Amino acid sequence: MRASVVVFPGSNCDRDIARTLAAVTGRPTAMVWHADTDLPESDLIVLPGGFSYGDYLRSGAMAAHSPVVRAVVERAKAGVAVLGVCNGFQVLTEAGLLPGALMRNALLKYVCRDVTLSVERNDTIFTKGYEERKPIMIPIAHKDGCYFADEDALDRVEGEGRVAFRYTGDNPNGSRRNIAGVYSENLRVLGLMPHPERLADPALGGTDGEMLFKSLFVAFNR
Amino acid sequence: MKARIKVTLKNGVLDPQGRAIVNALESLGFNGVKDVRSGKYIEVTLAETDPAKARADVERMCRELLSNPVMENFQFELEEA
Amino acid sequence: MKARIKVTLKNGVLDPQGRAIVNALESLGFNGVKDVRSGKYIEVTLAETDPAKARADVERMCRELLSNPVMENFQFELEEA
């Protein structure tokens, strides 16, 4: 699997996720600087967590208009897999690749802790390795993670099977319908607030996040 | 010219910040606060001197960057800087 | 009554958000953006119907809660709700 991680000024989980990807794939991860518009050939493009361009105005809003994201949108339309984690999810919604928006947490505070998620379907390239319905534990770390879309849009996303993960314990941020992650129509673009790369190493207290990367690895090495 | 832009949450979008302000005002002893809605205020100073062109530009700025149509509305006034 | 409140940074106070917006607007192809200052916009709906009393209340709300006097200014308009 050839994976590329986009680095915006202000990205700060780029190294973490590149490290996890490298551990799973056994090959180095390409790092793509935000000013570059020619992305390397990739099976997977990752928009990492952090505070792209300072996350001023709205989280992800500035990055969504960067040249590299325009290029990512093109690739996504051509069917390339795209994963947005946390700030990456915010960027993908702002760029219109995923529906909805991520608003300030209901309790107005940043929150960093483990949450339990349900894997809503385990037949996508991102989730094939997960057991159906078995809750997984993954950390969140964000201030703007309250998933919002109007009722019609929510019905549509749910109806099309595009909810990827839901919070199963306390809803940590007020997200509508407990949504923690959503897919694009073709199920090849995934955005989620939790950080799977943060629990992908037994030394850090868990490995539930690792399966997401392993699933992708298997999908692209058939 | 100068544009004074207000970005507000659409009706029906929950506004926890507004809610928190209501509570804080109450605990400060302000009774009779019926509702608070929170938003953003942005002043953009433009080199453009033609009002029509400035208006079109600001409209586009609001649409493309300064507001998110999923949850926000915007309105603005223009004036000579 | 309804108060429309603008809270803005005092002159000279660093406004990293405003600066970031300038950069983003430029990269979107808007030339001629000379300056952006970012602030807050808050709408408060009051039960009070007496304009003078409402004005005094809102003034105090701004001073005590809605603005930070160390670095922000505020201004507001009142209207019938």
Next chain:
Amino acid sequence: MIAAHGFKAGEYERLLELLIREPTLTELGIFSVMWSEHCSYKSSKVWLKTLPTTGPRVICGPGENAGVIDIGDGQAVIFKMESHNHPSFIEPYQGAATGVGGIMRDVFTMGARPIANLNALRFGSPEHPKTRHLVAGVVAGIGDYGNCVGVPTVGGETNFDAGYNGNILVNAMCVGLARTDKIFYSAASGAGNPVVYVGSKTGRDGIHGATMASAEFDEKSDEKRPTVQVGDPFTEKLLIEACLELMAGDTILAIQDMGAAGLTSSSIEMASKGGSGVEMWLERVPQREATMTAYEIMLSESQERMLMVLRPGSEAAAEAIFRKWELDFAVVGITTDTGSIVIKHHGAVEADIPTAALADEAPQYNRPTAPRAAPAVIRAQDVPAMPLREALLKLMASPHLASRRWIWEQYDHMVMGDTVVRPGGDSAVVRVDGSNKALALTCDVTPRYCYADPYEGGKQAVAETWRNLTAVGADPIAITNCLNFGNPERPEIMWEFAECIRGITDACRALDFPVVSGNVSLYNETNGVAIPPTPAIGGVGLIPDISRIARINALEPDDHILLIGNHQGDSALELGQSLYQQLTIGKFYGKPPRVDLDHEHNAGNFVRRLIRQGVTRCVHDLSDGGMLVALAEMALASNIGLKHIGFSGEFPPYHAEAFGEDQGCYLVAIKDTELDAVFESAQIYSSEYVLTCLVVAQAGGDSIVIPGEVPIKLDELRTLHEGWLPQYMNGKSI
């Protein structure tokens, strides 16, 4: 005008002698900040010199931007702690945020990538009308800054005490990792090298208060008034990446962050340390406002700026890096061999001062001290007994001991992907990226002990730090400090300071725990009321193998909990300065518990050995609240009850045994199968050293069972312990 610049008696005369003429306004401003307590350490220096600062691992002790410690494999840890007390009281969010930004710059200036932040916070009493607002602002400010920069905030400590009602303390610590062959210093030797300014533009932020009164400015003009310093963590993040990218090459001769007194102190420190001079052209300094004066540019405290001296000819390559990161870059001066700092603005000489006059010739005081009477020992029988169950529930829900989760969950404590032990235990453990090694990090001090007996309190702060590092299995290797005190011109305060230093020194010597960096914050008082003496200690420990560590939350059913330490020493029956004393009598008084440094060392080494041998994975030390509180904390963290607790005293009340704050003690969880072996090795050990080792509890069930009392359900205890801070912050409790 001179008074407005804060000179003490005789200082202005000294300035005139050194300069041999009247200073310009800019010069007056420069002298004023360089000779301020903050920059010159004029009241504290004589005492700081007595601290032990050397050791086999010390690469660089105090005097540089931060301390540097060798951790083997060609790697170094660089760390420091600093106060941002006054700004945080004025504007809690920005004050705390810029405190975090400032300490990180001290660390990456030296070539280290910051890998962890900690913060030591002291607020006024919860009842005080300002406290809630200050807590909310400070925590949000620390969180937003560190979270955005992407450095995990992994620990700290938080106290509430009426002694801080008028002066809160915000002490931030940063720990970075560097290669031992890539450490950068601030001494700018040699002439003819370009002086380069990078980072943010200069505005009127935080200019020395004196400007407010200076004649040149119209007080009514909002335009010109100095403003609160605003931090921009996004720029800091870019600055870190850009500096580290430049540091990978070898073009930097000297580098210094612009902290307090910005361009003034950075340029003068670089020149005076390097024995050179510097000439600067202020019109080249990137500016946010059009009309800034030389005075303002030199004294501005705008954030996220650095000054460096480059190898001549390397400017273009360096500039390219900073442009890539969208940061300002400007050659603003040159090093000279004049030994003076010459400031020109549009050609006019605004200042010309020998750097020695500003640095070496700065005033130094050996201020008088006056001791307070020594407090009396408080025996157990002097303190009324309260049922243990009731006391435990109340203590665990009190502002002193209630969970700080509400704080640390607002901090990203996992970013960078190496946080092995998260906040909530004795020390955080952060892996050295790409290795099996880790650092243990903590900060500690017990201000009420320091007030009661500054010598013992100073000792205790160091010992508790050492103990918290030991409790996770680390070798404690070095400390930093942040010494927060009142007005040193009062002999009583100066005595507190001197005694705390004496205590710190003795403890550091006994525990092989050198001081490698630090910071002093004086004049923390309002209307003649000083804060309790608060020498915060930040400690770093080294863990050779992350598979051999201990945690507070690893208790398993049926584990025996051993108390290892000196619980039956002379303090075992005392309750002076304990939280229990305050709970039952309503105040703290008397002599605090004493630290026996030999014993501390021996008990700690024994516990660490058990962890390294893999005999235990669950350890917690005794501190505030004593043994019963420590047991309850371990049970709650592990989510397992204590089916049995035993006391060694012959008859009740066991209140001193349960809640006495004996020093040098640990709770260690041991499996049944290992118990005999542990006792045996304790016996052998105690033939050489004093060591108590006794079983005090056994894990199991979902309740804490205290003999003769109704069992306490863990869930009930958790609700109380976790509940207080969030409820207080919601305005639902005091």
